[in-house]
Amino acid sequence: MYKCNRKSLETNIKEFAKIGDDYKGGITRYALSKEDEKARDYFVKQMEEIGAIITYDDLANMYATLPGENPNLKSIVMASHCDSVKNGGNYDGILGVISAMEVLKTVVKENILHKHNLVAMIWTNEEGSLYPPAIMVSGMVCNQYLPENISKNYLYDNMMNSKSILDNKTTFKEALNNFKYKGVKDNRLSKEKYLAMFETHIEQGPILEANNNDVGVVTCVLGMVNYTIKAVGQANHAGTTPMSYRKDALYAMSKVIQIIHDELDKLPKDLVYTTGQVYVHPNVHTVIPDEVAIMIDIRHESKEVINQAVEVLKNLPKEVYGCQIEVEVNWTRDTVYFDKTLVNYVKQSAEQLGYKHQYINSGAGHDAQFASYMLPTTMIFAPSINGRSHCDEEFTPLEQCGKAIDVMLNAVLRCDKDN
Amino acid sequence: MYKCNRKSLETNIKEFAKIGDDYKGGITRYALSKEDEKARDYFVKQMEEIGAIITYDDLANMYATLPGENPNLKSIVMASHCDSVKNGGNYDGILGVISAMEVLKTVVKENILHKHNLVAMIWTNEEGSLYPPAIMVSGMVCNQYLPENISKNYLYDNMMNSKSILDNKTTFKEALNNFKYKGVKDNRLSKEKYLAMFETHIEQGPILEANNNDVGVVTCVLGMVNYTIKAVGQANHAGTTPMSYRKDALYAMSKVIQIIHDELDKLPKDLVYTTGQVYVHPNVHTVIPDEVAIMIDIRHESKEVINQAVEVLKNLPKEVYGCQIEVEVNWTRDTVYFDKTLVNYVKQSAEQLGYKHQYINSGAGHDAQFASYMLPTTMIFAPSINGRSHCDEEFTPLEQCGKAIDVMLNAVLRCDKDN
Numbered sequence: 114m115y116k117c118n119r120k121s122l123e124t125n126i127k128e129f130a131k132i133g134d135d136y137k138g139g140i141t142r143y144a145l146s147k148e149d150e151k152a153r154d155y156f157v158k159q160m161e162e163i164g165a166i167i168t169y170d171d172l173a174n175m176y177a178t179l180p181g182e183n184p185n186l187k188s189i190v191m192a193s194h195c196d197s198v199k200n201g202g203n204y205d206g207i208l209g210v211i212s213a214m215e216v217l218k219t220v221v222k223e224n225i226l227h228k229h230n231l232v233a234m235i236w237t238n239e240e241g242s243l244y245p246p247a248i249m250v251s252g253m254v255c256n257q258y259l260p261e262n263i264s265k266n267y268l269y270d271n272m273m274n275s276k277s278i279l280d281n282k283t284t285f286k287e288a289l290n291n292f293k294y295k296g297v298k299d300n301r302l303s304k305e306k307y308l309a310m311f312e313t314h315i316e317q318g319p320i321l322e323a324n325n326n327d328v329g330v331v332t333c334v335l336g337m338v339n340y341t342i343k344a345v346g347q348a349n350h351a352g353t354t355p356m357s358y359r360k361d362a363l364y365a366m367s368k369v370i371q372i373i374h375d376e377l378d379k380l381p382k383d384l385v386y387t388t389g390q391v392y393v394h395p396n397v398h399t400v401i402p403d404e405v406a407i408m409i410d411i412r413h414e415s416k417e418v419i420n421q422a423v424e425v426l427k428n429l430p431k432e433v434y435g436c437q438i439e440v441e442v443n444w445t446r447d448t449v450y451f452d453k454t455l456v457n458y459v460k461q462s463a464e465q466l467g468y469k470h471q472y473i474n475s476g477a478g479h480d481a482q483f484a485s486y487m488l489p490t491t492m493i494f495a496p497s498i499n500g501r502s503h504c505d506e507e508f509t510p511l512e513q514c515g516k517a518i519d520v521m522l523n524a525v526l527r528c529d530k531d532n
Numbered sequence: 533m534y535k536c537n538r539k540s541l542e543t544n545i546k547e548f549a550k551i552g553d554d555y556k557g558g559i560t561r562y563a564l565s566k567e568d569e570k571a572r573d574y575f576v577k578q579m580e581e582i583g584a585i586i587t588y589d590d591l592a593n594m595y596a597t598l599p600g601e602n603p604n605l606k607s608i609v610m611a612s613h614c615d616s617v618k619n620g621g622n623y624d625g626i627l628g629v630i631s632a633m634e635v636l637k638t639v640v641k642e643n644i645l646h647k648h649n650l651v652a653m654i655w656t657n658e659e660g661s662l663y664p665p666a667i668m669v670s671g672m673v674c675n676q677y678l679p680e681n682i683s684k685n686y687l688y689d690n691m692m693n694s695k696s697i698l699d700n701k702t703t704f705k706e707a708l709n710n711f712k713y714k715g716v717k718d719n720r721l722s723k724e725k726y727l728a729m730f731e732t733h734i735e736q737g738p739i740l741e742a743n744n745n746d747v748g749v750v751t752c753v754l755g756m757v758n759y760t761i762k763a764v765g766q767a768n769h770a771g772t773t774p775m776s777y778r779k780d781a782l783y784a785m786s787k788v789i790q791i792i793h794d795e796l797d798k799l800p801k802d803l804v805y806t807t808g809q810v811y812v813h814p815n816v817h818t819v820i821p822d823e824v825a826i827m828i829d830i831r832h833e834s835k836e837v838i839n840q841a842v843e844v845l846k847n848l849p850k851e852v853y854g855c856q857i858e859v860e861v862n863w864t865r866d867t868v869y870f871d872k873t874l875v876n877y878v879k880q881s882a883e884q885l886g887y888k889h890q891y892i893n894s895g896a897g898h899d900a901q902f903a904s905y906m907l908p909t910t911m912i913f914a915p916s917i918n919g920r921s922h923c924d925e926e927f928t929p930l931e932q933c934g935k936a937i938d939v940m941l942n943a944v945l946r947c948d949k950d951n
Binding site: 316317318319320335337339348349350351352353354355356357358361363364366367368370371374378382383384385386387388389390391393395396397398399400401402407408410412475476477478497500501502503504 | 737793802
């Protein structure tokens with residue numbers, strides 16, 4: 114069993130953390146920004162040093178390829194992203210890029226024979242934090258393979274016209290045209306040229322740490338539904354309207370949130386649901402709110418459990434404190450199962466390395482979930498201390514990063530050998 | 533007993549409703565706008581027709597004066613505002629201006645003798661909907677008479693620099709300097725030159741209608757307190773954080789709102805409280821909120837009842853669903869009682885006219901409340917159908933508008949006679 118070099122890994126984590134450093138412990142590195150360019154420069158420099166061939170496609174996805182012994186075989190790719198959310202951490206995305214780089218470095222340093230090309234890849238704009246939506250570019254590249262309801266949300270033209278949330282003007286297309294690493298469409302990841310994709314990522318949750326495991330063998334990305342729940346009351350003056358005359362949409366919504374928790378908490382404990390986004394109208398302290406809307410995000414592996422949760426929403430009272438309650442679906446997405454053979458390579462790799470591991474699902478979305486519609490794909494998780502992510506406190510100890518990479522390295526070599 | 537002319541009143545209500553018409557039943561007439569100017573033009577035209585002398589002060593407050601028989605006596609003023617909120621109604625404020633105009637017209641038409649100058653006045657920027665805050669200019673004019681905690685919020689320089697909510701650039705001062713009716717400070721309403729102020733206004737609540745009364749004899753403007761209540765939890769990923777690990781500030785706040793209602797509803801039924809304004813962070817559907825803040829506005833005549841309500845806030849649990857609950861005062865304002873003699877003039881006037889009336893307090897703030905710190909002041913309310921206000925549906929039947937004006941007319945004449 115091979116292992117990657119911990120010193121090299123440590124240096125890489127530290128160096129990438131400097132590119133977009135927010136000087137509070139984390140980074141801000143928006144897709145297609147100067148910081149993104151510097152991160153890619155650093156990727157290119159290191160990969161060229163080990164003899165990898167650099168290419169990039171029309172969406173600025175980058176590929177560092179170590180040619181295999183048999184040029185007729187498809188490539189095996191290890192991919193993640195180097196962009197971050199605003200004030201994000203030093204591990205989300207970039208650890209997957211570093212992992213791919215460290216695998217290639219180890220292969221070169223240890224002179225490991227491989228039939229297939231081995232590729233370290235960077236996906237553009239996974240976070241979608243400057244140009245929404247998230248997992249944008251994998252949605253474009255894999256578009257024709259996605260289920261219809263998802264693919265229509267990731268149409269090329271719409272995505273190219275996504276506007277910067279900072280100036281509400283600059284489009285993704287404009288930023289792309291000005292970006293150093295915009296290449297040609299022919300270089301894209303494809304079913305024809307690639308055999309399989311692996312992605313190492315931090316868990317972004319507390320489960321591995323709680324179970325004292327070092328590695329997560331990811332089996333699926335959870336299905337999710339997103340609904341809007343609206344309370345409609347009547348706006349009136351805060352000072353002149355007796356309490357008994359009121360139809361207060363915020364008071365009604367606060368009751369609805371209590372009911373949702375009371376009912377959904379009766380379902381299996383691994384169901385997760387979140388009311389993270391709220392709209393209040395007119396949101397003035399002297400006016401009783403006439404409309405309050407929340408978005409609820411519900412995720413679980415089992416479609417049956419998701420359906421039970423949706424039933425709870427549909428069975429909410431139609432009227433609460435004199436306000437009308439309306440429930441409307443925004444989108445639904447089935448659970449995406451990763452390729453069983455690849456999952457097995459990961460599991461066996463962890464076993465043979467003697468690393469404490471477990472099966473786990475991914476509650477978060479990743480490029481790997483869209484890629485898996487196009488070609489065999491799987492993921493490896495490293496623990497997130499305290500489950501924190503998308504913040505300065507995001508952290509994974511060096512040794513656990515190393516173990517996740519070792520697992521990917523040996524799983525990739527097994528994939529190379531078996532195919 | 534004198535009565536105003538209903539035809540003239542009807543025409544006036546209809547004509548003012550055209551100035552800033554939003555073609556949905558109501559109006560938008562921001563202070564110092566072109567529409568405000570047109571409304572003032574119309575006021576000037578009509579008042580000049582009856583021989584009133586027009587003056588305006590440095591804050592664009594306007595005065596139409598009918599000289600009394602004794603030039604050595606102080607003036608009696610009837611005042612309100614002609615600006616509106618965005619998509620406001622055809623009665624809030626402007627009915628008070630129309631009332632003052634109709635009183636003067638009746639005095640002229642009926643040749644009623646009066647010792648004191650009688651003045652119809654327009655206050656500038658009562659709503660504060662373009663240049664916050666509300667009741668801005670009366671706060672400036674009466675500033676030195678206000679309690680310290682209020683006066684400091686209405687300091688001249690700060691108010692002059694209030695920025696337009698539309699472009700966040702144009703200041704109140706700039707708009708004032710460009711306004712047709714900016715005059716000199718010497719013309720301001722003052723304790724030295726004015727004996728008393730009357731303001732007719734719509735109730736903006738449902739009480740007069742519910743009690744089948746035509747006129748409200750206003751005794752006070754309710755005291756109020758405004759607090760911020762904050763729930764502080766922890767932001768985490770919506771998909772990766774098991775429910776048992778969460779500190780969801782929105783879930784906690786929904787419980788807090790329930791507790792607030794449960795507890796405050798045990799206090800006297802005429803207490804009113806409103807949680808109209810909400811802040812949610814980061815307000816993203818994939819992130820568990822780590823901070824939710826609401827503003828609560830509590831009003832009652834009795835300081836003791838207000839104190840009981842504040843105790844409820846202070847006794848909220850310090851922790852709810854793992855989130856810290858913080859309570860902080862924003863401002864407090866005692867109940868302002870109107871001048872007993874003037875209130876009595878209004879009451880007797882309604883009695884002698886045989887109009888169904890009642891004592892009522894004002895839950896809303898008005899220029900009269902600040903004026904009352906400077907000189908004897910009172911208000912007369914007309915009913916609001918369904919209690920609606922600040923909206924297209926705002927309505928008071930013509931005859932009830934007329935009755936409120938008749939009451940003011942005879943109260944003013946009594947005030948003229950007795951002083």
